[in-house]
Amino acid sequence: MSKTVADLDLDDEHMTIGIDDTMAEASRRLLTISGGILVVLDEDSKTKGVLGHRQFLKAFADNVDSSAVKCSEWMEMDFLEVELSQSLKSVLADIQKRAPQAVVAVNSDGDFAGYFSPSDYQQASSLVSSLKGLKL
Numbered sequence: 001m002s003k004t005v006a007d008l009d010l011d012d013e014h015m016t017i018g019i020d021d022t023m024a025e026a027s028r029r030l031l032t033i034s035g036g037i038l039v040v041l042d043e044d045s046k047t048k049g050v051l052g053h054r055q056f057l058k059a060f061a062d063n064v065d066s067s068a069v070k071c072s073e074w075m076e077m078d079f080l081e082v083e084l085s086q087s088l089k090s091v092l093a094d095i096q097k098r099a100p101q102a103v104v105a106v107n108s109d110g111d112f113a114g115y116f117s118p119s120d121y122q123q124a125s126s127l128v129s130s131l132k133g134l135k136l
Contacts, residue, residue: 003127004086005082006084006085008120009120010113010116010117011114012036013036013117014033014036014039017039017040017071018040019048019049021071023070024066026038030053037102038051038052040071052101055074059074076101078100078101079100079101081110082103082105082106083108084105084106084107088124103115
């Protein structure tokens with residue numbers, strides 16, 4: 001009865017954006033979600049990076065032309081990919097070991113499937129603890 005990444009709701013707290021989209025477009029999208037991130041995808045739906053508030057602040061502190069600069073120039077590339085079929089226990093161990101800036105879920109083809117948010121981390125920790133208490 002091991003829980004997997006697929007058991008979590010990974011559709012909230014993020015939006016996607018293309019690698020060649022501008023930072024202006026990224027700003028517009030990020031404003032529509034509170035506390036989330038943008039997952040930067042290539043044309044094949046593969047994750048290439050993430051953009052959060054920190055990357056925007058750094059870019060605008062450098063006075064970038066947001067209508068000309070692409071997301072690929074400012075995205076954070078320290079992310080961990082986990083498969084939907086992976087057990088939550090193994091994912092939590094990987095996150096603790098590596099401490100990435102973001103965690104994204106991918107399907108069996110390696111295509112982006114969702115964002116493993118901090119609230120997903122809390123939910124996963126709770127589920128793993130519950131199952132451990134039940135000796136499952």
